[in-house]
Amino acid sequence: MFRFTSWGESHGPSIGCVIDGCPPGLELDEEFIQKFLDQRRPGTSKFVTQRQEADQVKILSGVFEGRTTGTPISLLIENTDQRSRDYGDIKDVYRPGHADFTYDAKYGFRDYRGGGRSSARETAMRVAAGAVARKVLGDYILIRGALTQMGSKMIDGDNWDWDEVSNNPFFCPDKNMANEWAEYLDGIRKEGNSVGAIVEVQAEGVPPGWGAPVYAKLDTEISAALMSINAAKGVEIGSGFATASFSGTDNADEIRIRDGKPVFLTNNAGGILGGISNGDTIVARMAIKPTSSILTPRRTITRDGKETEVLTKGRHDPCVGIRAVPVAEAMLACVLADQKLRHIGQMGGQVG
Amino acid sequence: MFRFTSWGESHGPSIGCVIDGCPPGLELDEEFIQKFLDQRRPGTSKFVTQRQEADQVKILSGVFEGRTTGTPISLLIENTDQRSRDYGDIKDVYRPGHADFTYDAKYGFRDYRGGGRSSARETAMRVAAGAVARKVLGDYILIRGALTQMGSKMIDGDNWDWDEVSNNPFFCPDKNMANEWAEYLDGIRKEGNSVGAIVEVQAEGVPPGWGAPVYAKLDTEISAALMSINAAKGVEIGSGFATASFSGTDNADEIRIRDGKPVFLTNNAGGILGGISNGDTIVARMAIKPTSSILTPRRTITRDGKETEVLTKGRHDPCVGIRAVPVAEAMLACVLADQKLRHIGQMGGQVG
């Protein structure tokens, strides 16, 4: 029901997306979307790529006098800082860990400038679509994300403070770890290397009942949405991979009544049972691999099959996981907006 | 292009599925499908549910004189051993970890007999569809799966021997661990408990080029397919969550030329880069939570909001992860069959 289609390459004139199925009458302006885009924007600290992009979003359709009309919403961001000359020397070389080899294998050639379609720039449009999705969900659903691990350094869950997330350039909820990461990532960056990360996203306020038993399961759709983000290599819901070592008695979240309402005593389920929300906080995590664009030479081959080495100049994120946080929030918002509308549709008007 | 729709409940007269988009002219009979169903069948050892189901598949359409016709293939399995009386006492109680609560929350009521639609019986049809998908893929693609962890006990990767997988009731590729698991799971079963597991599936022989950059990414679709299996709580591709602690120099799979062909020196990517296959073995893993139906009492509530305790009688798997192995293989086969046909379609006839 709520869906978006993105388009655009890293070094084309612009990138954009079209959102279909948005309900009418929602207040929406560029400023609201921009707020979320600014969280993902490059060039904001020394820990992210130095590419300078204003990432100014324009609404081209679907909004009239400040409200959504129910028809397709077209959003566009112009690319302003494309330095294609940076990429000339990787035109005929496959960067390990990148999609260069596979694009050529599939299509026979590729737009090599900045990764073309495989560039993380595409994720800007996901953030924009996510902002619209938040409007669909309304204020009673709170979607938040944080970075919980950077390379080998994991936060201490006991220190989790959502207010800290906006106080550091890492979306880190653990104040102590944020300081540690600053020094750690600076070292990584200076040695021309990169690191992976784990992102956690949560949605509070989702009523029980969204999702479906087999097709369009809520956890399936969240997994797919997160896995579709560039550099994602794993996703988990609730206690995720840890449940493999749990026993049945440990794992099943027991239920009590509190203030007349069902309350789960634990949340190993991550808010989802049988593909359907149970009313508890929805919790998902994803693993983001380290940036493949590094200044350290790696062994590879050329387009015509000769062995060589490559190091990737240009302006890159030493930890792409950081900027993946607002993207992951946006994807969770989009899945929930869609599931909300589907649920209402099938249930004949009952929201939750 | 290749897709299937399943239907049926644990205690209805039958379960089934319809496969659309299958190419014509493929040899297909019930015996071929049955071979895969028998791997997932209940009642085959003391380590799986004692429900006795022959799981005899019938082909009702789409096959003529032993070959697929290109039209919808309808498959059906009759349910023969439904003991609905086992479930009468959980009719009004929500079993923790089960979908009882969420189905009621969504639909207002539920088919409580054996979990109804949320039963793992539905996965029989996935295995059947997967058998057809293997026909679409042909013999040059080899899809295999194994159990790599049961509860806290993980196999030793150095002992991996594919031939062992069929030598024990656990799909375990590590002979030593298979023996250890037998004793371990027997203990779990006797104490009325259950454990989680990790399943790994691989596909060898997939040519480079299948998949797509943003929509219908190969890793996204594999993740969604695995996550849609009952009890799955996490999925990962290649080195998955481990890449979070990798550095860029560790992670990027370097490339050399061997016998005139590109060869990746490592496979952290799990055979997929930028959403597209790179020709290396495709590797995915999923975490399966412990069976929620256990004989140990857990705290819960009734349909009308009273606190109570529940223990689940009936015939259950102490480790549902075991029977998830053929299901995961089948889901991987279905995704690859679909991606193969899409690739051929977009490429105008080029298979790989």
Place this chain on the structure above:
Amino acid sequence: MFRFTSWGESHGPSIGCVIDGCPPGLELDEEFIQKFLDQRRPGTSKFVTQRQEADQVKILSGVFEGRTTGTPISLLIENTDQRSRDYGDIKDVYRPGHADFTYDAKYGFRDYRGGGRSSARETAMRVAAGAVARKVLGDYILIRGALTQMGSKMIDGDNWDWDEVSNNPFFCPDKNMANEWAEYLDGIRKEGNSVGAIVEVQAEGVPPGWGAPVYAKLDTEISAALMSINAAKGVEIGSGFATASFSGTDNADEIRIRDGKPVFLTNNAGGILGGISNGDTIVARMAIKPTSSILTPRRTITRDGKETEVLTKGRHDPCVGIRAVPVAEAMLACVLADQKLRHIGQMGGQVG
């Protein structure tokens, strides 16, 4: 949101369909569906095929204790009167007007028994799905159909009486014409020929607002649904092809207020403006070509390219348009059920 997938061939063991997206809690049993199937059933008069099929529908899933559960509904009808021997002699010959040639051209071979997948038997499942769709729509929407033309003989619109439709074997709303058709069609049948027809379907009670501006337009979906019926060669909405000769002043339905509500003074629009229902009766018509299976020899070729003649024995409808009436009603019901759920979904719960 509401969709069905049918499967099955004319001479396989059975035919069936799976309905996804049906809301939960609707009362549904086999008897209700059977009532509609009996309208389409073969062998009920000398004016339709003499194939004897009980067309007894079975509900295999998705209904529990007499109510839909919200999960897939599987319906099955066994084929009981397949005389495959009737078709042996057309195995290697292409019957003009049939899909024999095109199936072979596409798939390389075909299930030649009774037309296989191209048989009108498939439409039984559409009628079954339509019965479920009527439950989704509820009693306040009335869907009816009639035959308005048979061969060259058109009804007189001034004689239209809905009560007559069930009084003759033609679904004819014009009593006089029904008598005329009886004699006319008997002649056609006896000379081993067949005739085309026009079917009209109407839906009363659809509130204004269902549909969408460009994608999922209500008229587009109705047209596609009707055109997908076997032997359909044309569809029109409201005044349809006649509007080509209208002037703008004739065509635009003027609006007045009656009893405080907007009323259209004419209904050239057929209840749809800009892809969205306007609250007036929805009116669609379709042209059904004459049955291609006739006893008169026609020139054709064999599978191996030799010129020959063919006449089609077997049991056929002299006017397939007759039995297309309940099928067309069913398709209209399915489109409206889907649009209702979509509308509710996008509108956040507002039915009309």
Place this chain on the structure above:
Amino acid sequence: MFRFTSWGESHGPSIGCVIDGCPPGLELDEEFIQKFLDQRRPGTSKFVTQRQEADQVKILSGVFEGRTTGTPISLLIENTDQRSRDYGDIKDVYRPGHADFTYDAKYGFRDYRGGGRSSARETAMRVAAGAVARKVLGDYILIRGALTQMGSKMIDGDNWDWDEVSNNPFFCPDKNMANEWAEYLDGIRKEGNSVGAIVEVQAEGVPPGWGAPVYAKLDTEISAALMSINAAKGVEIGSGFATASFSGTDNADEIRIRDGKPVFLTNNAGGILGGISNGDTIVARMAIKPTSSILTPRRTITRDGKETEVLTKGRHDPCVGIRAVPVAEAMLACVLADQKLRHIGQMGGQVG
């Protein structure tokens, strides 16, 4: 496989579309697309709307160094001549025959400027997408269209000359009728009225085998595509509605062998049997209702339910059917491109 999503309103800053699934490596530039857009462009003669739009298309993504990359193609046209002031006086009045009433009924409000999303301006993007679809089809498939009826004046089929179509402002294939129409339509225009029309489109060179038996039938998809064009009220394939009065012996196209190939002696089927192309010319027609925007006052109501009259100033087409010709060609091209890729996909690489 090949699909496009359009966006944009008559009086927004721009309109556009995104094309997904286009094969890589096709030569494509703005000039090629522009050629088709210029056929549909307003302001080119006194017989079409006087709105002046350059309709200059820009390719924003999916093309690199003159060839399609296989990733989404984004096309954009800026709106330059929006005179929104023309529409202020219809802001609160429902124009009969327009979507004003239904948009308000559905969404609660509407972008009233120039019809907003319901404007025929959206069809410019269909023409642009159709140009890309032609590239997918290649040169061996020829898609052409013509106007065969304007108001009550029908062409003489015996005079059909494809070369005449570009010699007059009506896409009329009958030289004599073109002259007659010029005078006729001038009269209509001067009296502030409008007329309907019939458009015919043909595709030559489609190999036998494209399409499918029940879902994605070729005739169903063509019908849906044509019916989705603004102002379309009917569609037919081959002999269409005329087949209702045919007998079976008249209707079935007999087959002979000519030069070793199957040849149909007639083409009542319009090139499609059982939802699949038969190799003959594909023929479809659609009825376009008269423009609802006319200068003659019509009875209607206001948004707040008061009776009134309205006449529509502004710049309108006296016969929108004219500019529907290139749109219909484009839609046919899009359907065929999609069907070609689907066919290749399912058949494993066989084009026809």
